[in-house]
Amino acid sequence: MDTVVRMRPMDEPDPRAARRDSEAGGGAGPATADLAVSPFRADRDRIVSSPFFARLGGVTQVVSAGGSGLLHNRLTHSLKVATVARSIAERLLASPDAADLARKLGGLDPDVAEAAALAHDLGHPPFGHLGEGVLDRVARHRFNLADGFEGNAQTFRILTTTDVRGPSAVGLDLTAAVRAAVLKYPWSRLHRPRPHPSEMPVPPRGAAEPGDAPGTGSSKFCAYSTEWDDFEQARAPFAGRVEPWQQTVEASVMDTADDIAYAIHDLQDFHRIGVLQHAEVAAELGGWTANALELAGLDPATLDSEARRPGRSLERMRRRLHAKDSWIVDDDAFALAVARVRTELVDDLLSGAFDGSIEAEQALAAFSARWTARLVDGVLLTPSPPTRTGHLTLRAAQWHEVQVLKFVHRRFVLLRPDLALHQRGQASLVSTLVDALDAWLVDRDEAYRLPRRLRDLVELARTEYAAIARAEPELLVGATGEPVRGTDAVYELARGRAVIDFVSSLTDKQAVSLLDALSGRASQPWSESFVL
Known part of the structure; x- marks a missing residue:
């Protein structure tokens, strides 16, 4: 059975397989030496070869495993989601009616569904959803970032920007189909698309504002303003097939597989350890x-x-x-x-x-x-x-x-109250770590000794926000909705995004160890490589 259900003439390029760097004239290099012939299978290989994927083994699913190997982490969770996603895709393609409908809606390929499932949690920060909430509050309140932090949007940023395996050393240069398939919530927090899904009479799941935070935009979203061009290019092949606010079929497969895996294996974990x-x-x-x-x-x-x-x-x-x-x-x-x-x-x-x-x-x-x-x-x-x-x-x-x-x-x-006690300590750790790194960044006497990865992220974000200021200044608003103008104010946004990028790329253990080092509690000089 041919698993690519979208049929086309042999000489017609598949828009679902379009890559950003190849369209932009990016040159070939070692990063493009894929082992797989299928572009979607190559995407899967690029994702599992990423250090961002490897770090998921040290990131909390619900509670830190503590090295026991008994509890799921984000890596084992992602592997299970990928297995379920591929099974769902193959099951649908075995039905002629479902395969025909999937073709009409933009296509369904098991490799795409599996790749998206493997990638879907790359943006999760240390301590899982707890760290996500802390970084969002810090991003908005301390750094004035209207986009804040969201794990799904951070995943898309990693795949398109902060990983370096593509020909231009920016992102993984994945196909449009796989990039679109990770967009579980295909909109930005505030601005795009127009009309924004939050304004619909019955908003899509995740598009409405949080009840306890009016004016902050959608509670869930998949792209920061810095990645909107990648978002639009990924979604372009599906225009007219699915609504602008709808998931692609492959994204829906990934989302459903995530729900299934989550509903089962966390119960396994906590039965196993007697909770x-x-x-x-x-x-x-x-x-x-x-x-x-x-x-x-x-x-x-x-x-x-x-x-x-x-x-x-x-x-x-x-x-x-x-x-x-x-x-x-x-x-x-x-x-x-x-x-x-x-x-x-x-x-x-x-x-x-x-x-x-x-x-x-x-x-x-x-x-x-x-x-x-x-x-x-x-x-x-x-x-x-x-x-x-x-x-x-x-x-x-x-x-x-x-x-x-x-x-x-x-x-x-x-x-459980005992879990809440544990998580309050983790929340304090993440917030304090952000403060310590930001203080280092603005320390003129010590800034030159910053970790090189953090300096690179600052320069990357500065370039991104400067480009937005030139081309689409209306997107540069602070967390309060006020316009951000002037070189210094734009740099503040870039600095904040860089610190958030850096902290969110750590494992649980790396976050703890790095704060110990910055607080003078470490017994020896830093030795482990704690950056990607």
């Missing part, structure tokens, strides 16, 4: 099942006041789904999903503590394989999806099951 306890999960799911009608009749104030009682948290989640995802949420499907998760997760897997035995390992492997197969079997490709989902989505039964699985993870892992 996910049978009694409390059973009480919550059982409490909702036994009292569903009574809970549905409670007013919001009463529900909030009884938040610690079993079943109340799950009822609040059910109501949030109705508010956000009325296009698919269904109370009968929700109840069936709770029952299935209760049977297979609580009554089966969690009923016995993980003790490292062969029997326990087999039970964990069977749970993972069974649920992965069930969720992958639930994928659907639709021609006209609601704005809250992509062209690829899950059937109603599996969609509700994913929501319940993710609820269990959030309620019984992410909201």
Whole structure:
């Protein structure tokens, strides 16, 4: 079977395979000596050869693994997402109807879906989503960067700008198809495209502003203003096939695979180390099942006041789904999903503590394989999806099951007080590290001794922001919305972006060690190479 479903005459170039540097006249060099013939397979190879990909082995998925090898990190997560994404793509292409629809929507290639899945977390900073939130606040409040920081946008910046494997030593020079496939949220925070998706009556998932931060732009987005030209070139082959605010089919495959992997393997991790306890999960799911009608009749104030009682948290989640995802949420499907998760997760897997035995390992492997197969079997490709989902989505039964699985993870892992204590310390570490590096940058007596990587990032960002100031000055606004004018003010933006680029490229351990060195707590001179 030919996995590239978009048919064209042999002499017609495939716009999906277009690379930026080749179009701009970039010369060939060692960076273009790809082993694979397929341009999409070559993209996959470039991504896995990147040091940004290797560093994911030292970046938190949910909590730091501490060298135990028992918990997923961003690297093992990405590998699993890639496996699921390729399986979904191949399954769709095996169906003539789905393959034909995918062709009409711009194409589907398993190599593209796999490459995007491998790349999708490259922009995650130290300590995962916690570090992402800290860097966003610091970028906006300290450095006046309206774009702030967002892990997906940082991924796109790495692929197109800060990695150096392309012919011009800027980015990986990936094909348009793969660059478009990593755009899970295909818009910028504030300005592009016009009209901005946040202004739609029902905004796409992630496009609306955060409720607690009005005026800051979309809560999720995939491109800073500095990478908008790459964004437009990547999306050009899909014009007229998908809406400007919609994911490509391959991006939707990657996004769905990410949801599936995340819903399953984090539960595995925390069962393995004894954090996910049978009694409390059973009480919550059982409490909702036994009292569903009574809970549905409670007013919001009463529900909030009884938040610690079993079943109340799950009822609040059910109501949030109705508010956000009325296009698919269904109370009968929700109840069936709770029952299935209760049977297979609580009554089966969690009923016995993980003790490292062969029997326990087999039970964990069977749970993972069974649920992965069930969720992958639930994928659907639709021609006209609601704005809250992509062209690829899950059937109603599996969609509700994913929501319940993710609820269990959030309620019984992410909201634990001991994890919150640990994360507050990590947040302080990231913020202090940014402050220390920025102070070094503005220290005239010591600036010449900066890490070379940081100096290079400053020069790169200065060039980028100066170009925007000349060509599109309307894009240069601060975090408060005020225009940024003047050489010094533009340089402030560049300096901030460079520090954020630098810190976000560290592993968890490198961030800790670098702050120890900068704080005088290190017992010996810095020896490990801590830059990419």
